[in-house]
Amino acid sequence: MRLLTNSRYGTRLLLDIATHGQDKPVLMKESSARLGISQKYLEKIARQLRAGGYLKTRRGPSGGHRMAVDPSDVTVGEVVRHLEGGTDIVGCGEDAATCCDAPGCLTRLLWKEASVAMYSHLDKFTFAELVSYAEKGVKFGDYCVRTVQRSGTTPMDDEQKRLNLLREYSLTGLEDSF
Numbered sequence: 001m002r003l004l005t006n007s008r009y010g011t012r013l014l015l016d017i018a019t020h021g022q023d024k025p026v027l028m029k030e031s032s033a034r035l036g037i038s039q040k041y042l043e044k045i046a047r048q049l050r051a052g053g054y055l056k057t058r059r060g061p062s063g064g065h066r067m068a069v070d071p072s073d074v075t076v077g078e079v080v081r082h083l084e085g086g087t088d089i090v091g092c093g094e095d096a097a098t099c100c101d102a103p104g105c106l107t108r109l110l111w112k113e114a115s116v117a118m119y120s121h122l123d124k125f126t127f128a129e130l131v132s133y134a135e136k137g138v139k140f141g142d143y144c145v146r147t148v149q150r151s152g153t154t155p156m157d158d159e160q161k162r163l164n165l166l167r168e169y170s171l172t173g174l175e176d177s178f
Contacts, residue, residue, distance in 0.1 A: 007083040009037055010045045011076055014054060018071040018127045019134055025064025045083075052082040071131060077122030088115045 016031045028046065032039040046065060049055040056068040088111070 003080065004084055006045055006048065007080045009035075009041065010049060010083045011079055012037070013042055013045055014049060014067070014074075014079060015127060015130050015134070017055065017065050018067055019131050021064070021066045025058055025062065025066050027064045031065075048083060049079070052079070054079060054082070067127075070128070072126050072128035074127055075123045076125045076127070076130070077119045079127075080122055081119065088112065 012035055013031055016034055017026045020026050020030070020034075028039050028042050031037075032042055035042070046055055046057070050057060050068075053068055054074060055065050057063070057065050
């Protein structure tokens with residue numbers, strides 16, 4: 001399953017603005033440089049986020065983008081639903097009448113449950129939580145936590161500290177596999 005590029009980039013953009021727009025509005029040019037996404041594409045996504053009530057924009061010399069809502073009040077799932085235009089990963093999940101296979105389709109419920117599971121997971125995280133993870137050094141791309149090797153500690157101490165950090169900051173429950 002793949003999310004639309006708008007959803008992936010929109011989530012990253014909103015996180016960037018939540019992180020860097022606490023004191024002043026964020027310029028799209030700055031977000032573009034930090035995220036490695038074209039400014040024109042981000043502006044298109046920003047219009048969608050503004051229409052959804054997640055961003056506010058100010059023009060002029062002290063202009064830029066800010067969160068229109070408190071980052072602790074909006075979940076990743078909510079934003080992805082808005083940018084995806086719905087809640088189901090396949091079209092027949094919302095309305096069986098639109099699917100010619102619906103009466104005998106054995107997989108419709110499977111896809112519906114997969115959608116519910118995905119959004120249930122995304123709803124666990126607010127943008128404020130993601131900002132705090134970033135401030136604590138969580139790297140979202142590879143689910144690692146930055147740790148500092150201190151002299152005078154044993155490998156067992158370091159391993160236990162690593163596991164404790166993973167338990168505290170894990171995004172996916174991967175710590176159970178260590």
